[in-house]
Amino acid sequence: MKILNLYAGxxxxxxxxxxxxxxAVELDPLLAAIYAQRFPDDTVIVADAHQYLLDHFxxxxxxxxxxxxxxxxxFRHNICVRFRGTVPVYPDMRLYQEILFLxxxxxxxxxxxxxxxxxxxxxxxxxxxxxxxFWSNFTIxxxxxxxxxxIRYAQIPELExxxxxxxxxxxxxxxxxxxxxxxxxxxxxxxxxMAKAADAGSGNRxxxxx
Numbered sequence: 001m002k003i004l005n006l007y008a009g010x011x012x013x014x015x016x017x018x019x020x021x022x023x024a025v026e027l028d029p030l031l032a033a034i035y036a037q038r039f040p041d042d043t044v045i046v047a048d049a050h051q052y053l054l055d056h057f058x059x060x061x062x063x064x065x066x067x068x069x070x071x072x073x074x075f076r077h078n079i080c081v082r083f084r085g086t087v088p089v090y091p092d093m094r095l096y097q098e099i100l101f102l103x104x105x106x107x108x109x110x111x112x113x114x115x116x117x118x119x120x121x122x123x124x125x126x127x128x129x130x131x132x133x134f135w136s137n138f139t140i141x142x143x144x145x146x147x148x149x150x151i152r153y154a155q156i157p158e159l160e161x162x163x164x165x166x167x168x169x170x171x172x173x174x175x176x177x178x179x180x181x182x183x184x185x186x187x188x189x190x191x192x193x194m195a196k197a198a199d200a201g202s203g204n205r206x207x208x209x210x
Contacts (some may be wrong), residue, residue, distance in 0.1 A: 005042075010035050057096045106137070127142075138198035
């Protein structure tokens, strides 16, 4: 399965994928370098994932996108803005642009992930798993057996243990935030399994333009 992994970060969602060919797109060069070290067989591209999707959406069997979540986050708005003096910002509409674009243009399987927002989602999600919302063109079943940490309170050692990543060798000022931004490997694998099940159930892979 040829996969496009957008806003790849350090690859939390990708960690447990096997037998796949992955192209990962990450704008931050340092995060991209960490990802490349973790997954040397992947193609890692330092670029704007939003634009890369527009230019290459028809080249893959499965697309995973996790657009920036901070401007949608319930915690940022309800705690940081309301009580801690954080400056409010516009919600980043790239999230909904990508959902609509994929719904109406993609011939492959796709999933867009984000956090539960402080507002009613402008497009109803297709699945809610723990703190994550998913929009997709295949069925995503519940995954009650997946472990979920209390992300608001989790510290670096716990996050590294759950994710299976250690960032001690890298000089990073925001290690905790980078780890908090990751989708857990268990959940990433669950979503991929759902996509593969949809592929098998369709009788033949959806056509991918060449």
